[in-house]
Amino acid sequence: MKADLPVLDLEGVSRRYGAVEAVRDVSFALPQGARVALVGHNGAGKTTLMKLMLGLIRPSAGRLRVLGEDPAAGAAAARRRLGWLPENVTFNPALTGREVLRFFARLKDEPASTADALLERVGLADAARRRVGGYSKGMRQRLGIAQAMLGSPRALLLDEPTTGLDPAVRQGLYDMLGELAGGGTTVLLSSHALEELEGRVERVIIMDRGRLVADGTLAELRRLAQLPVRARLTLVGEGVPDWVGDGLAPRWLGANLLELSCPPEAKMEFLRHAAADARVTDLDLTPPTLDELYAHFLRGREGAVR
């Protein structure tokens, strides 16, 4: 496969389950080393997309290429270069972490030493001889990721890998995914937890009821959505400053804390006014959150359906 070919490439892919169109006409291509999140409500089609990429199910329409090959055509070579962490992964609780990973290593024709090195890599070396039944949720997820990393996959598909993890464990997991992507592995993860993706993926694909409704970097999606920036001014003295028009939708959050909603095109003018006003003693700007973006694109979709 040529280096510049997309690792995962979908063109007009649909998948039906009887009357349910779980995935409808989805197209995207992910290059080597990309870190991408697939976000959407329950039933949006995220898991179905991953199963299609893994070749576990076939599309009803469209074309899918994984490392240049059709994953469902029995091209085992391409499938072996994919790592998968299913949602709610479970392992035999009576086995130790080391036994579990060595078992999966055998399935992938990998030496036991690779399994041991991966346990070290995901921070489970000290717990390797403990039974999985006694592992915390975070430890089980780490073991799941180690399992997905067996065979040095070119792409990792992770179905909701951070659900149920505490913030420190989640951060550790994203750090690990960042390192893998830095080394050239394409990482595609699905998530409901939009806020945690900020700064941790470079691209977000938003799904809604089987359709792709937005695809881009967070900055691109923010630009497309043209959502207002939230500004909070700390003020001395009484009343809303004269230069704050109704267009900024002023709203008092406290005796001297004023919140404004600033359209992107008015931001620089707003900053000039705020900087020149001696009554302003502090200023915070917050770009639209991922949840606001998500709501915006889903609203657009509802508008399109009507």
Ligand SMILES: Nc1ncnc2c1ncn2[C@@H]1O[C@H](COP(=O)(O)OP(=O)(O)OP(=O)(O)O)[C@@H](O)[C@H]1O
């Ligand atoms: N094997 C199946 N048989 C019938 N319908 C299915 C099957 N798998 C998925 N579906 C349906 O396809 C749609 C998409 O499901 P999918 O599991 O891909 O969504 P999801 O985005 O992963 O959701 P979640 O966040 O809940 O995991 C849903 O309406 C679901 O009920």
